[in-house]
Amino acid sequence: MITPSVTDRATALSGDDLPAYVYDLTALAAHARAVREALPPAVELYYAAKANPAPRVLAALAPYVTGYEVASGGELEHVRDAVPGRPLAFGGPGKTETELRRALKLGVERFHVESEHELRLLGEIAGAGGLTAEVLLRVNLPLGEGELGGAALAMGGRPSPFGLDPDQVERCLGHFTADGGPLRLRGIHAHLASGLDAQAQVSVAGRIAAWAQELSDRHALGLTEVNVGGGMGVDYTRPEERFDWAAYGAGLSEVSRRHPGLTLRIEPGRSLTVYCGWYVTEVLDLKHSGGEAFAVLRGGTHHLRTPATKQHDQPFRVLPADHWDRPWPRPAVTGEKITVVGQLCTPKDVLARRVPVDALRVGDRIAFALAGAYAWNISHHDFLMHPHPGFHYLGG
Numbered sequence: 458m459i460t461p462s463v464t465d466r467a468t469a470l471s472g473d474d475l476p477a478y479v480y481d482l483t484a485l486a487a488h489a490r491a492v493r494e495a496l497p498p499a500v501e502l503y504y505a506a507k508a509n510p511a512p513r514v515l516a517a518l519a520p521y522v523t524g525y526e527v528a529s530g531g532e533l534e535h536v537r538d539a540v541p542g543r544p545l546a547f548g549g550p551g552k553t554e555t556e557l558r559r560a561l562k563l564g565v566e567r568f569h570v571e572s573e574h575e576l577r578l579l580g581e582i583a584g585a586g587g588l589t590a591e592v593l594l595r596v597n598l599p600l601g602e603g604e605l606g607g608a609a610l611a612m613g614g615r616p617s618p619f620g621l622d623p624d625q626v627e628r629c630l631g632h633f634t635a636d637g638g639p640l641r642l643r644g645i646h647a648h649l650a651s652g653l654d655a656q657a658q659v660s661v662a663g664r665i666a667a668w669a670q671e672l673s674d675r676h677a678l679g680l681t682e683v684n685v686g687g688g689m690g691v692d693y694t695r696p697e698e699r700f701d702w703a704a705y706g707a708g709l710s711e712v713s714r715r716h717p718g719l720t721l722r723i724e725p726g727r728s729l730t731v732y733c734g735w736y737v738t739e740v741l742d743l744k745h746s747g748g749e750a751f752a753v754l755r756g757g758t759h760h761l762r763t764p765a766t767k768q769h770d771q772p773f774r775v776l777p778a779d780h781w782d783r784p785w786p787r788p789a790v791t792g793e794k795i796t797v798v799g800q801l802c803t804p805k806d807v808l809a810r811r812v813p814v815d816a817l818r819v820g821d822r823i824a825f826a827l828a829g830a831y832a833w834n835i836s837h838h839d840f841l842m843h844p845h846p847g848f849h850y851l852g853g
């Protein structure tokens with residue numbers, strides 16, 4: 458739902474101030490609060506910063522999240538500066554020696570370890586510095602149909618560069634010494650799926666927690682934490698819908714009740730920030746080719762790469778702009794399907810394909826929804842050297 462403050466800003470900007478990313482931080486805070494309130498108090502909520510690491514976004518989330526998950530040395534420094542003093546979990550494959558050393562020096566709260574080699578490296582660096590690394594081992598657990606509530610999605614347990622196979626986790630246990638060593642095993646981390654609904658996410662969380670519990674019991678590890686990852690579904694075809702956080706929260710309560718010794722942690726990215734951001738621009742040209750209508754926008758997928766990456770139609774709202782003072786007829790379509798493209802000289806620069814519009818004219822504004830996550834920060838914005846968009850943070 459486009460908020461009045463986003464609409465106001467989108468219509469107030471001049472053509473040359475477009476394209477623009479407009480973020481409604483008040484709406485973001487309200488959403489994050491609702492998510493937090495839907496979760497059991499004991500469940501820890503981390504935000505996966507890679508979804509949108511804008512400092513204003515990180516700060517707006519701060520009252521509602523326990524901490525932040527970072528996936529590179531760059532994110533680590535950036536998030537630490539944007540929200541100083543907040544707990545950080547450092548995950549992601551291919552951590553360098555320099556990154557690990559820096560993270561240890563900064564006292565990062567948790568390391569999500571992705572391989573036995575990485576664990577050895579972390580132990581060596583921590584040991585040499587007289588430091589202790591607090592570790593969650595990332596496991597790539599196989600998931601069956603049962604965990605997915607019948608959803609025919611096979612994921613987790615497939616060959617993957619992420620995490621350790623279950624038997625490799627067992628092999629890693631020998632690197633943790635009972636007390637005083639440079640590596641302390643706190644628990645298990647897994648991020649196995651993305652785009653699942655609440656029931657499926659609860660099943661996955663239950664499976665990970667049960668596996669961690671069984672491992673802990675069998676080896677008398679006394680594990681106290683399990684991070685069940687992110688990936689809560691966002692439906693780009695129904696932008697008004699939300700992941701059912703209430704059902705998820707109730708399900709996590711049940712998982713916690715079964716494993717009272719384990720603190721549950723989740724680390725969503727997309728589902729927290731995607732709704733707060735809008736990519737606003739205007740129609741520069743409108744034409745027909747081979748009988749099909751095309752609208753050419755100021756900007757494109759070099760700013761909003763999401764639809765190209767996910768191969769979907771980015772949902773949008775037309776904001777009519779009535780002003781027209783050229784001496785020729787205004788190019789327009791009514792009640793037609795239109796393909797909405799950007800300014801790049803490549804046929805891949807498509808934001809939405811053959812989508813119905815009531816009316817669209819040159820000069821009308823278009824506000825793309827669900828542009829608050831994996832949008833600007835995943836885009837190849839210097840391709841073709843068009844100007845960068847403006848950035849507007851409303852409220853907060």
Ligand SMILES: *Cc1c(COP(=O)(O)O)cnc(C)c1O
Binds near residue numbers: 507688726727728
């Ligand atoms: C990307 C990522 C997340 C966040 O995923 P979303 O789909 O944005 O919720 C969480 N954990 C890990 C390890 C990730 O790589």
